[in-house]
Amino acid sequence: MSRPRPSLFSDDHEGFGRPPRHTKPRTKDRPDYSSLPLGRVVTIDRGRYHCFVDGTTVTAAKARALGRKSVIVGDLVRLDGDVSGEPGSLARVAEVEERTTVLRRTADDHDPYERPIVANADQLVIVVALADPEPRMGMIDRILVAGYDGGLTPILCLTKADLASASELRQAYAPLDISMVTVEPEADLTRLRELLAGHRSVFIGHSGVGKSTLVNALIPGAHRRTGAVNDVTGKGRHTSTSAIALELPSPGGWVIDTPGVRSFGLQHVDPAHVLAAFADLAVVAEACPRGCTHQADQPQCALDQAVADGRLSQDRVASFRRMELSGQTWSAR
Helix, strand or coil, rough: CCCCCCCCCCCHHHHHCCCCCCCCCCCCCCCCCCCCCCCCEEEEECEEEEECCCEEEEEECCCHHHHCCHHHHCEEEEEECCCCCCCCCCECCCCCEECEEEEEEEEECCCCEEEEEECCEEEEEEEEEEECCCCCCHHHHHHHHHHHHHHHEEEEEECCCCCCHHHHHHHHHHHHEEEEEEEECCCCCCCHHHCCCCCCCECCCCCCCCCCHHHHHHHCCCCCCCCEEECCCCECCCCCCCCCCCCCCCCCCEEEEEECCCCECCCCCCHHHHHCCCHHHHHHHHHCCCCCCCCCCCCHHHHHHHHHHHCCHHHHHHHHHHHHCCCCCHHHC
């Protein structure tokens, strides 16, 4: 009598489990994209990344592995696929190069989420109207703080000088040793062009202050939309809806026009980065006691002693403190 065949499984249910996976083991080796063409993202529109590659504008999609908000205007990226720039062609953003600078903001001082605006710019042009709308020093100070934190060199551009005097603002920011230029409609922009030449400069400011008007004057054919200020609210309308990088004519450089901002949170800012932007103050502040915020109410702040000794200007320290005070949430970090 033949024996019964042994069961293939040790019990009646063992054969009904999940089938074995036949995936390859994970590896730490990453793809090497270093030989791919390098492009700079000049604008982003509905999920398409327009990149400047050797004089040609290439449209690209983003690799899914890069994440949802991993690419911003100004980024240097490696492009795979069709980089001809021909109508209907589509490349792929495979990798983002390490950024040298990043300008960020948060919606307000309690918002934990950073909003990167522009990457790899080296200058921050804060455009401020002297009237219509009225200038707000608090906003200027906040943008300055974000610029110093991001590693950008600030420039203060005062527009609509035909409507009001620039003397008060110039006096307020002179101790910070930042470049300032004042313009009015149809004015000669030679000084501003000199400051922008050879640099990647991001323009930022309230709606209605004249950013797009300046860009149109600096770059013939830019065709940036401009708008008027609301007579009731005193605020400008958003005429630029997305950031865009535009190449300056000879002697060269880039301008990045951004949408108008109405708030500038500083929750993301590291105060040490801001102090480091003022070499003379940073050296003196090394003698401050631990935890010093460098404000006037801080006992034994070395900045006060340096003013008393004549090593620092009272106006410079006061201007720095006013600007730094705009980031009051830092003290809780």
